[in-house]
Amino acid sequence: MGPGRPCCTVSARQSLRYMDRGVDSMRVRPFSASGIHFNTFLLRIDTMQKTVLNEEHRRRGARMVDFGGWEMPLHYGSQIEEHHAVRGDAGMFDVSHMCAVDVRGSDARAFLRRLLANNVDRLQLPGKALYSTMLNEAGGVIDDLIVYHLAENDFRVVINAATAANDLRWMTARRDEWGLAVTISARREGEGALAMIAVQGPQARQKVGQVLPECQPACAGLKPFFAASVGEHLIARTGYTGEDGYEITLPAAQAVSLWNRLADAGAQPCGLGARDTLRLEAGMNLYGQDMDESVSPLDAGLAWTVDLAAPRDFVGKTALLARPQxxxxxxxxxxxxxxxxxxxxxxxxxxxxxxxxxxxxxxxxxxxxxxxxxxxxxxxxxxxxxxxxxxxxxxxxxxxxxxxxxxxx
The missing domain is CATH 2.40.30.110 (Aminomethyltransferase beta-barrel domains)
Incomplete structure (x- = not known):
């Protein structure tokens, strides 16, 4: 997730200081905080996309910034406090700018088997998740993503916000080129739109259980990198912070209610700044910084997401074999x-x-x-x-x- 090289930067200590006092001196030019690049939103407010939780962020006093064309919360007063809340208790993040894509049809598995560098044949149990890269023919990383196995002909792929349009064009073109019986449905906007809330931290699962007791029977024994479908919720034991927790996908119309109930249960609203320092401490890659279409996953610490051993072919495999790490x-x-x-x-x-x-x-x-x-x-x-x-x-x-x-x- 995230754009590439910043055109104007401040030091980490400066960025944290600016974030805690409102960044008033930086309101009209691009800046980076915690290593990720933002644009101030004041001049582009009418053109940016907004999640269903946008007004809730504003009501809670969030510092809003342009992140890859989306108006998102950077922090709610102190990035440091939000970071420590996730490490010590529980924090929650609006990740509805990410794009859930449903891949369905009799050829869904064959399509993903050829599209992704990791092997979806590892997904045999319903609810199992797999982290993978999606490569171009030269072996560069188009995106990193998570794919969930919902049923034999039904998968959900979660792609990054800033790359979503390009990803969908690529996926559709490959589907058409290969002549496979697959439907590819983005679920970020329009009828049937979904929202995503990540609740992370040592007490995250307990707080989600408190707010969604009906999900407890299905989630109590959920292993890492598995998801459970409960009614209209998909609750996955995944995350981007290095802490335990859930990523919850639900109908967009229900997101504000869940956000507020989680806050009432003690989950700290957190912004992109804390999310970035948390993922960096956990050694997790950020698309656009740690890898992009010019970088091989083998050179980005992502060899574990690439299955070169299986006999199947996938986009980029020939290039990776010809150019080792x-x-x-x-x-x-x-x-x-x-x-x-x-x-x-x-x-x-x-x-x-x-x-x-x-x-x-x-x-x-x-x-x-x-x-x-x-x-x-x-x-x-x-x-x-x-x-x-x-x-x-x-x-x-x-x-x-x-x-x-x-x-x-």
């Missing part, structure tokens, strides 16, 4: 005082690399980053990051800093 994808923990952010150059004993995502970590209280480094770079190496013509020392670590409330580095 060229870079490692690792974490950086800053030793010196400073800020890490995307596109800073990294110098190592094995050659040059580049930071793809970087920010100040509220949990670790220091700067962290994800970086593409030479294959020979290893955990424990000391590298130098070029920051404003200075070289700052950083330690190479595994690309996962915090999971389930525990610091791993």
């Amino acid at each position: 060229r870079y490692g994808f690792l974490g950086l923990l800053l030793i010196d005082r400073g800020v890490l952010r995307a596109h800073q150059q990294v110098e190592s004993a094995h050659g040059a690399g580049e930071i793809t995502s970087g920010s100040f970590s509220p949990t670790l209280q220091r700067a962290i980053a994800l970086a593409r480094l030479p294959l020979a770079a290893a955990v424990g190496d000391i590298v130098q990051v070029r920051v404003r013509e200075k070289l700052l020392a950083a330690r190479v670590v595994k690309p996962c800093f915090v999971r389930n409330g525990s610091i791993l580095v």
Whole structure:
């Protein structure tokens, strides 16, 4: 999720400070906070898309920004407090700008088997979810996504907000090219529109059970990366924060009521700023920063989402086989005082690399980053990051800093 390179940036500490006091000095130009790029919305308010929860965000005092053409909450007063709420209790995010796509028909499995780099034949049980990349012919990442197996001829694919239109064109073109009996239905707008609310944190499941007691029988024993259909709700034990919780898909008309009931139960409304620092601490990729159509998943730490062993063919497989992995994808923990952010150059004993995502970590209280480094770079190496013509020392670590409330580095 998210656009690419920022054209104007501030430091992580500055961005957190600005967010907590309203960013008044940054209201008329693009800016980045926590490593993701936003545009101020004041000049484009009539052209941006809005989720069904937009007015609720405003009522709660959210700082609204343009995120990939969608007017979304950056924070509700303090990104730091929202971040810690998810790590220590429960927070909730409006992710209705993401696009749920229903893929149905007698050829649905054959279509996804050929379309995606991961193998949907791993989805045999109803409700099982699979994370995958969708590649172009050159092996670059068109998008990363989750596919849910609802029934044998019925799958739901959740794609990123900013890439949705391009993804749908690509999926439709491949369906037509291959002549398969498949319907592809986007569920973000219009009749039958769906909303999505992610509730994350060590107490998230308990709070959802409190608000939706009718879902408890189906969800109590739900394993990670499984979903349960309960009435009009699809409740998935997935997320983008490194904490336990649910991502709930439901009819858009019911979203405001659920949001308010979750808030009454103690789930902290959270914005995109906290979502980004949480996913960075968890070592999770952000589309447009850590990978895009020019980047192989093998060079973005996503080899585990690519099934090259099975005999099936898929779009991009030939290119991946012809061009093996060229870079490692690792974490950086800053030793010196400073800020890490995307596109800073990294110098190592094995050659040059580049930071793809970087920010100040509220949990670790220091700067962290994800970086593409030479294959020979290893955990424990000391590298130098070029920051404003200075070289700052950083330690190479595994690309996962915090999971389930525990610091791993």
